[in-house]
Amino acid sequence: MEFVANASVIVDTAEEMINAPLVHKGKVRELYDLGDSFLIVVTDRISAFDYILKPGVPDKGYVLNALSKYWFGITSGYMKNHIIHTDVEKLQAIIPSAEDRELLKERIIVAKKAERISIECVVRGYITGNGWRQYASTGEINGRKLPEGLRKNERLNDPIFTPAAKNDVGHDEDISIEQMIELVGEDLTYALQERSIMLYTLAHSICEQKGIILADTKFEFGFYAGELIIIDEIFTPDSSRYWSQDKYALDVEIDSMDKEPVRTYLAGSGWDKNSEPDELPAAVVEETSNRYKEILHRLVD
Numbered sequence: 001m002e003f004v005a006n007a008s009v010i011v012d013t014a015e016e017m018i019n020a021p022l023v024h025k026g027k028v029r030e031l032y033d034l035g036d037s038f039l040i041v042v043t044d045r046i047s048a049f050d051y052i053l054k055p056g057v058p059d060k061g062y063v064l065n066a067l068s069k070y071w072f073g074i075t076s077g078y079m080k081n082h083i084i085h086t087d088v089e090k091l092q093a094i095i096p097s098a099e100d101r102e103l104l105k106e107r108i109i110v111a112k113k114a115e116r117i118s119i120e121c122v123v124r125g126y127i128t129g130n131g132w133r134q135y136a137s138t139g140e141i142n143g144r145k146l147p148e149g150l151r152k153n154e155r156l157n158d159p160i161f162t163p164a165a166k167n168d169v170g171h172d173e174d175i176s177i178e179q180m181i182e183l184v185g186e187d188l189t190y191a192l193q194e195r196s197i198m199l200y201t202l203a204h205s206i207c208e209q210k211g212i213i214l215a216d217t218k219f220e221f222g223f224y225a226g227e228l229i230i231i232d233e234i235f236t237p238d239s240s241r242y243w244s245q246d247k248y249a250l251d252v253e254i255d256s257m258d259k260e261p262v263r264t265y266l267a268g269s270g271w272d273k274n275s276e277p278d279e280l281p282a283a284v285v286e287e288t289s290n291r292y293k294e295i296l297h298r299l300v301d
């Protein structure tokens with residue numbers, strides 16, 4: 001934990017607060033083993049181009065966790081998920097300090113230990129980002145041919161499922177449906193495709209009513225007690241591309257709602273993306289924190 005100029009608290013890591021083995025430390029989240037469940041802590045860390053930036057962003061972990069909880073709630077009528085509970089006060093034996101529990105209060109999920117399916121189930125409703133780059137050079141995304149003449153950021157007639165194989169070392173690898181079938185079988189491939197597109201379509205229409213475009217997203221699924229469930233995080237800005245409707249345009253670079261101040265700053269800073277970036281200025285951090293809170297506010301309030 002560290003403090004920035006405006007005295008907001010940044011939870012950089014929860015390692016010293018938690019009496020349980022840390023089994024996985026991602027760029028943003030930490031996974032602790034509680035025996036028959038996982039404790040997921042969403043920190044305030046922020047990354048860009050695979051680098052963790054300094055400092056973290058106040059309230060980011062809270063916003064990400066709140067969004068996951070909100071969307072897990074909405075989607076639970078359609079599909080079960082990994083949440084057991086989100087009440088830090090039930091974890092007194094694991095987080096003995098009341099002060100630490102207060103810090104982590106809105107940043108945790110206690111989750112069912114699922115047998116993870118090692119596929120990132122990506123759904124794209126718009127052609128942008130890496131999908132656009134693939135299409136622009138080959139006319140295809142993940143080996144699937146798309147109509148000619150699409151423009152950058154254009155909405156697709158139907159959302160497409162473009163999976164990636166999760167890779168524990170290095171980057172996830174884009175794969176075709178045929179390759180996914182080879183990895184996990186035909187029945188599971190089509191079940192995950194159908195569920196992913198259904199979940200995306202539902203969230204897209206909810207966002208649309210609130211002036212937000214959910215351009216694309218990714219899900220992870222697993223098996224628990226023989227049943228297919230959603231695991232990991234859902235519709236957070238780290239797993240999804242949120243655009244503000246009033247910024248939508250074709251053929252331009254649309255900044256996502258959360259990272260816009262960071263991206264603009266980094267683009268102007270001369271950073272080579274291959275070395276430790278400089279500390280983010282306090283004003284950029286504060287503006288980014290506000291953007292995260294604005295997404296939550298616009299969606300949930």
Ligand SMILES: Nc1ncnc2c1ncn2[C@@H]1O[C@H](COP(=O)(O)OP(=O)(O)OP(=O)(O)O)[C@@H](O)[C@H]1O
Nearest residue numbers: 026027028029031082111112113114116220231232
């Ligand atoms: N309920 C669950 N059961 C089993 N595994 C889970 C569950 N929820 C999440 N996971 C796994 O926990 C890990 C969380 O890692 P996290 O996303 O924080 O980091 P990462 O994917 O390794 O890296 P990155 O920071 O690039 O996302 C993922 O591997 C995810 O598949």
Ligand SMILES: [Mg+2]
Nearest residue numbers: 026027029232
């Ligand atoms: Mg991840």
